[in-house]
Amino acid sequence: MKRVTVKDLAKHLLLSTSTVSRALLNDKNIHWETKKKVLQAAKELGYRRNSAAASLKYGRSKNIGFVVPEMVTPFSSKVLRGIQEILYPLGYRVIITECDEDPLRERENLLLLEEFNVDGIIINLCDESKNHDVYQQLLDRGIPLVFFDRMPNDSLNVSKVLVDNFLYASAVTEHLVSKGRKRIAHIMGPPSLRNSQDRAKGYKEVMDKHGISDPALIIEAKGLGFEDGKNAVKTLMEKQIEFDAIFAFTDTLAIGAMNYLLEQGVKIPQEVSVASFSGTELSTMVYPQLSSVEPPLVQMGEEAARLMLEKIKNFDVACREILLDAELKIRSSSSF
Amino acid sequence: MKRVTVKDLAKHLLLSTSTVSRALLNDKNIHWETKKKVLQAAKELGYRRNSAAASLKYGRSKNIGFVVPEMVTPFSSKVLRGIQEILYPLGYRVIITECDEDPLRERENLLLLEEFNVDGIIINLCDESKNHDVYQQLLDRGIPLVFFDRMPNDSLNVSKVLVDNFLYASAVTEHLVSKGRKRIAHIMGPPSLRNSQDRAKGYKEVMDKHGISDPALIIEAKGLGFEDGKNAVKTLMEKQIEFDAIFAFTDTLAIGAMNYLLEQGVKIPQEVSVASFSGTELSTMVYPQLSSVEPPLVQMGEEAARLMLEKIKNFDVACREILLDAELKIRSSSSF
DNA sequence: CAAAATTTTGGGAGCGTTCCCAGCGCGATA
DNA sequence: TATCGCGCTGGGAACGCTCCCAAAATTTTG
Numbered sequence A, B: 001m002k003r004v005t006v007k008d009l010a011k012h013l014l015l016s017t018s019t020v021s022r023a024l025l026n027d028k029n030i031h032w033e034t035k036k037k038v039l040q041a042a043k044e045l046g047y048r049r050n051s052a053a054a055s056l057k058y059g060r061s062k063n064i065g066f067v068v069p070e071m072v073t074p075f076s077s078k079v080l081r082g083i084q085e086i087l088y089p090l091g092y093r094v095i096i097t098e099c100d101e102d103p104l105r106e107r108e109n110l111l112l113l114e115e116f117n118v119d120g121i122i123i124n125l126c127d128e129s130k131n132h133d134v135y136q137q138l139l140d141r142g143i144p145l146v147f148f149d150r151m152p153n154d155s156l157n158v159s160k161v162l163v164d165n166f167l168y169a170s171a172v173t174e175h176l177v178s179k180g181r182k183r184i185a186h187i188m189g190p191p192s193l194r195n196s197q198d199r200a201k202g203y204k205e206v207m208d209k210h211g212i213s214d215p216a217l218i219i220e221a222k223g224l225g226f227e228d229g230k231n232a233v234k235t236l237m238e239k240q241i242e243f244d245a246i247f248a249f250t251d252t253l254a255i256g257a258m259n260y261l262l263e264q265g266v267k268i269p270q271e272v273s274v275a276s277f278s279g280t281e282l283s284t285m286v287y288p289q290l291s292s293v294e295p296p297l298v299q300m301g302e303e304a305a306r307l308m309l310e311k312i313k314n315f316d317v318a319c320r321e322i323l324l325d326a327e328l329k330i331r332s333s334s335s336f
Numbered sequence C: 001c002a003a004a005a006t007t008t009t010g011g012g013a014g015c016g017t018t019c020c021c022a023g024c025g026c027g028a029t030a
Numbered sequence D: 001t002a003t004c005g006c007g008c009t010g011g012g013a014a015c016g017c018t019c020c021c022a023a024a025a026t027t028t029t030g
Helices: A005-012 A018-023 A033-047 A053-058 A074-088 A103-115 A132-140 A165-178 A193-207 A225-239 A250-261 A282-283 A298-312 B006-013 B017-024 B032-045 B051-058 B072-092 B101-116 B132-140 B165-179 B194-209 B226-238 B251-263 B281-285 B297-313
Strands: A063-068 A093-098 A120-123 A145-148 A161-163 A184-186 A218-220 A244-249 A273-276 A291-294 A319-326 A327-329 B063-068 B093-098 B120-123 B145-148 B159-163 B185-189 B216-219 B245-247 B271-275 B289-295 B319-326 B327-329
Touching: A005 A018, A005 A033, A005 B245, A018 A298, A018 B101, A033 B165, A053 B051, A063 A074, A074 A298, A074 B271, A093 B093, A103 A120, A103 A132, A120 A298, A132 A145, A145 A298, A161 A165, A161 A298, A165 A184, A165 A193, A165 A244, A165 A273, A165 A291, A165 A327, A165 B017, A184 A193, A184 A225, A184 A250, A193 A218, A193 B051, A193 B063, A225 A244, A225 A250, A225 B281, A244 A250, A250 A273, A250 A282, A250 B281, A282 A291, A282 B226, A282 B251, A298 A319, B006 B032, B032 B226, B032 B289, B063 B072, B063 B101, B072 B093, B072 B297, B093 B101, B101 B132, B120 B297, B132 B145, B145 B297, B159 B165, B159 B297, B165 B194, B165 B245, B165 B271, B165 B289, B165 B327, B185 B194, B185 B226, B185 B251, B194 B216, B216 B226, B226 B245, B226 B251, B245 B251, B251 B271, B251 B281, B281 B289, B297 B319
Parallel strands: A063 A093, A063 A120, A120 A145, A145 A161, A161 A319, A184 A218, A184 A244, A244 A273, A273 A291, B063 B093, B063 B120, B120 B145, B145 B159, B159 B319, B185 B216, B185 B245, B245 B271, B271 B289
Antiparallel strands: A291 A327, B289 B327
8 A cells, every 4th residue: 555665675685775766766886686676566566756855855846837828739739749759768757737828827836837847948938028027037936948839928048949920921821922923811820939930021021022912811819729719700791892812810810711701602722822831640630631831849849858868867058049941732622 | 944843833832732733633622823833833934744654644645546548538537536525625635547458457557546545536447357356455454445437347345336338328329220320330448348238239239129130230349449439440340341320338439430430531420420438538629529428427426426525434334336327428420 | 810721932852865884703913 | 004095885864744742821619
């Protein structure tokens, strides 16, 4: 019933706790035979280290916090994969918290993670201008932060992993234009995210360049859900704004939009082409498959994890910003 | 830079650590004014409790482990929501681990969680016959387990939350039959899951009842991914097995199947109806929207969390098995 | 006003690890 | 033989917190 402790092992083997501990920690100052015996006994008695005690003593917990807006979409899950890929083998654990796009909840989660003694936090924030005091507080306490995908709006002493939103948004728009589309609507994300603004900027520049801009074509989604995408298109149609293509902030929005269009009997891509940004598996699961800019999510996680390890090793190492290449995947929703 | 501890607070306020601790823990044996002062100072100095130390002393960690095959699909995410809904307000944290449908990884995760001192583990297993020794070991150590959705094949002293697979599988099949379908194919899940078998049984019974059974119509998916669904249908078509409906083990499989059919120019639902089990948001995101048996996932999580709390309070309380009602959502993929 | 009851505070052990410091045995060197 | 170095082991403090026990301060009772 009770947990087996180092002390129990020591008593059982007639050794001191120090020696047992040394064996368990793979210390070199121990006879190989003793070590073998200890490991053997540990296995037999089912010893499991009490990481609370270890982390108390050691000062570090080997826990990394992961703070994301949501885990319902595969986006964060993929990033998490990458993170675990790197951190798992090194004995780190990842504690995941969702904030449901609510800055207040994000705040709570961050504080919880601090209490939890995490060695660092990898975060995709939900509002670029909120919670800066907490970020700073964590940094002041020596807890490194690594941001991915979405960035805080002013300069914090943190490392970052991101893709060039402007660049790829331009590319998507350019692609739609190249297919002969002129009335390209943009379902924009919340303005509290730089990503939204940057993607909108990329879109706008290309539209301007071709002289086909029209403010009426830009519609701001109320949120980031499937329904929000639906509603956005619905609004466009109700306002009788003509369009022959849609570029959506995320694939979830795009898919919502597509769904509404198909319900209305609109043909995709013949009548309306659709494309999005930050595509995930979802893009390939819908029909027609959705064209999208796909950031290398797993790699994003890996890089974030590596940056974190750097920071854990030495908190004062210079911050780095890693810009990843994304891929514009052209699928049936925009090619005909 | 350094963390503020109880001792620091005590020194600062000229009080004893006991008193400070009492204030922080909302103990009744303390003057309200002192308490106020302590809380005030704690806030000012930015005190955060060291949960490692607390859990070491207290013996409990207020951590619950969550072990699932994957988090890429919204299935587990929804359940997690329910769990957090209940546990969050009570000061519990949830540690999430994915095993990627790999029993070995599940094993590692379980052991990791034990080391982590979790007060209990809520689990959706990935192979009903593996890892029983670990389950038992955890139970022996007084760590309660609560299973949801997928169950271990023999009797462990655990609580469970599930839906009636047989019943609802029958219902789906019956629904397809009622639409005049006679060649209903079943994309079955891995036989290492009772769910697969039960759903297949439900399907089979209805098919038998109507005298339209044909073993050729049952195809076992290689895995549980989108591609596996595609491949299953591909195989069926390559084998020239005629079918006018598909009942798939999960929505991911169904969506893969739909995708392949649509690619082949098959009309859904006119030529082939599609329906699935354990549907999530995904079912409504595809076009045509997918008919599916939808278990109340959030509620499933809530019930699991409640069962867990019961067990944490008293490990020896009788185990309970909660059977939830699901809902057969008929959508366009099977109605015309 | 003393004694008892009650409220409020302080001292300090102990949770399970890790790790520094010291000690032991033993062979090599002087 | 005395000294040193080396490999290994044991003792015990410390991490930050909680909680038992006892002491002090305060109020109530006879």
